[in-house]
Amino acid sequence: MKLCICGLGYIGLPTAAMFARNGVSVHGVEINQHAIDTINQGKIHIVEPGLGEVVHKAVSDGLLVAANQPCEADAFIICVPTPFTGDNHEPDLSFVDAATGEIAPFIRKGNTVILESTSPVGTTERVAEILQKNCPDLKIAREDSEYCDVYVAYCPERVLPGKIMSELVDNDRIVGGINQVSARKAADIYGIFVKGELLLTNARTGEMSKLTENAFRDVNIAFANELSLICDRLHIDVWELISLANHHPRVNILNPGPGVGGHCIAVDPWFIVSKTPDLARIIETARKVNDHKPEWVKEQVREAVAGSARKDSLIACLGLAFKPDIDDLRESPAVRIARDLAREFPGRVIAAEPHIAELPAVLSKSGVRLTDIAEALKADVVLLLVDHREFRAIKPEFAPEQTLIDTRGLWKS
C-alpha cells in the first residue's frame, strides 16, 4: 500500500506518521521547503506531543518521505488549508484546487482520493469534477453511479491539538463517499490505524458534519461569552452563575474567555454562513459575539488604566496561547489583545507566557516585553488571558492599587 498525502501540516503530518507507523509507505507533499528538509531529517516543524518520535522512526524505516511533487500511489489524501478571505468570509479553496490539479497526472484506475481539509459543502464534488476534467479517460466517482475507476471521499479529522496522536486513533471518524463504494474504499484505508468507529455517509453530509461540530462549540462558547457580558453589567459573578446552573442535570454551559482562537472554531462556522447566509442566523451571531469579546476585554483594560493612580501604569498579559497548556499562538485572541494594547499604551505592556522562549514578531515589534510570572503579577493591571496550569497552580494576592482582569475565572477579582 502506498499513500500520497498532500499537505504535511498539523493534520497531514500526524496522519502520514500514523499510516507509516502501521507499515504504509507514505509520500508526503509540501510546498514549504523547510518542512520538507526537516521531515526528511526525521524531525518535525510543528509542535505536537508524541509526533516527533513517530516521524523519526517512520523516516528512518524509509516509510515516510517528504517531497515537493506528488507521485503515483494507491490512494491520495488532501490535507491542505482552507482559510477564508475578505469581509464576507468566503472560503478560499485555491489550495484544494491546486492540490487536486497536482495529483491529477498521477491518478490511475483503482485509486482512492480523499479530501480531509475542512471544507464547505460541495467541495468533494468539486474535487471529483476537477479530477474528471484532468483525467478524461478515467471514470471518476459520481453521486449517481456506483461504477467508477477512481473513488472519491471526504473524511474530516476531529482531533484536538495537543492530543492529536491519541485522538487520531481513538476518535470515531466520519467517512463521506461521493458514492457508497467510495466511502467503503476510504473507510478501508482509515481502518489501517483508526480504532474508533468508521461512520459511513455521503460526502455532503460528511462535509457538513465537520462544520456542524465546530459551529456547535462556537455557539456554545458564544453563549458563555454573552453571559459574561450580561453578568458584568448586572454585577453577578459569571463563574459562580455557570457553576450553579451546571448543577441542572440537562445544562452544561461552557467557559467564557477572551475570545475564540485557533484555526478551526473561529473559521469553520463561516463556511456554513457563506453558503446559507439567510438561514445560518444563530451561527453567524455566535461568530460575531465571540469576535467581539477581545474588544470588550480591551475596554476593561482601558477603564482600569484610566482608574489607575499611576499615569504610566504597567499592563501585564498572562498567557498568549490560544488555549491552555499549549504553546500555539496562532489565531490567538490573547496575542491580538496584547498587540492592540501595546499599540495603544506604548512601552507599557509586558507578557508572561511560560510556554514560549521568545515573543512572536507581531508582539516584539509592537513593543511588548516577555517577562516571568512573578514580575507580571506586580503590574498595575494584571490581565489573565489563558488558564495555563502554571497560573492555575498559584493563588496570587494583589495589592489594593492593582487591578485584576481575569478573563478565565481563574483567580477572579
Ligand code: SAJ
Ligand atoms: N474556548 C473557550 N471556552 C470553552 C472552550 C474553548 O473560550 O469553554 C476557546 C479556547 O480557549 C480556544 C477556542 O475556544 O481559544 C477553541 O478551543 P477548543 O479547545 O474548543 O478547540 P480547538 O480549536 O483546539 O479544536 C477544535 C475541536 N472541535 C470541537 O471540539 C468541536 C477539535 O475536535 C477539532 O478537530 C478542531 O477544532 C479542528 O481541527 O477542527
